[in-house]
Amino acid sequence: MVTPQIVVAYHSGFGHTAALAHAVARGAESTGATVRLIAVDAVGDEDWAELDAADAIIFGCPTYMGNVSAGFQSFAERTGRRCMEGTWRDKVAAGFTNSGSKAGDKLQTLSALTIFAAQHHMHWVNLGLPPGWNTSGASEFELNRLGFWLGAGASTDVDADASAVHDADLRTCEHLGARVATVAGQLLAGRAFATSR
Numbered sequence: 001m002v003t004p005q006i007v008v009a010y011h012s013g014f015g016h017t018a019a020l021a022h023a024v025a026r027g028a029e030s031t032g033a034t035v036r037l038i039a040v041d042a043v044g045d046e047d048w049a050e051l052d053a054a055d056a057i058i059f060g061c062p063t064y065m066g067n068v069s070a071g072f073q074s075f076a077e078r079t080g081r082r083c084m085e086g087t088w089r090d091k092v093a094a095g096f097t098n099s100g101s102k103a104g105d106k107l108q109t110l111s112a113l114t115i116f117a118a119q120h121h122m123h124w125v126n127l128g129l130p131p132g133w134n135t136s137g138a139s140e141f142e143l144n145r146l147g148f149w150l151g152a153g154a155s156t157d158v159d160a161d162a163s164a165v166h167d168a169d170l171r172t173c174e175h176l177g178a179r180v181a182t183v184a185g186q187l188l189a190g191r192a193f194a195t196s197r
Helices: 016-029 045-053 070-077 080-085 106-119 167-196
Strands: 005-010 034-039 057-064 092-099 152-155
Touching: 005 045, 005 167, 016 034, 016 057, 016 092, 016 152, 016 167, 034 045, 045 092, 057 070, 057 106, 057 167, 092 106, 092 167, 106 152, 152 167
Parallel strands: 005 034, 005 057, 057 092, 092 152
Antiparallel strands: none
16 A cells, blocks of 8 residues: 655644644554645745645644634745646645634635635545534534534634643544545555556
8 A cells, every 4th residue: 555645734823723733643644644744834945845745735724813824825825836737636635723712713714725725626535524512412522523524623712822722623633634644545546556457
């Protein structure tokens, strides 16, 4: 089986999203994938090369004012040439976000990340979990406790440090990383089989 190369490309304002990015990476690594974390507000030439060579890119950023953070948007706008040239075409993509509020318009951010991936002609992988914490007997420590489908959504108190990111949100991000790595591996195996025939 081919080992997928995964990049977690994220922007973090106060450390909360960085904690989630590391959880995504742990999940992907648990499948045997090779993973690299890239903070998109400090992308260098080597980072661009890693992004271009990756089999999957998992995008993450905080939700600010109901959308992606300015740091992530600046990165997205720097990918214009790659978009036009199809550099990331047919790579696997997924996304995650965090905000202080439980809802916090995170769906808007996940939608923006999905559209960004679609503009690059990438294949989006959803969270693949049922909603958690939605019955009287449920617990806030269940996976997908905030009930997102498009990607992973987390909520962290705005006055808390990065160590306060909710355990369920970290484990949900680990699930996302593992899911993306698995899908990327399946896609690579399928391509290898198709070209060997």
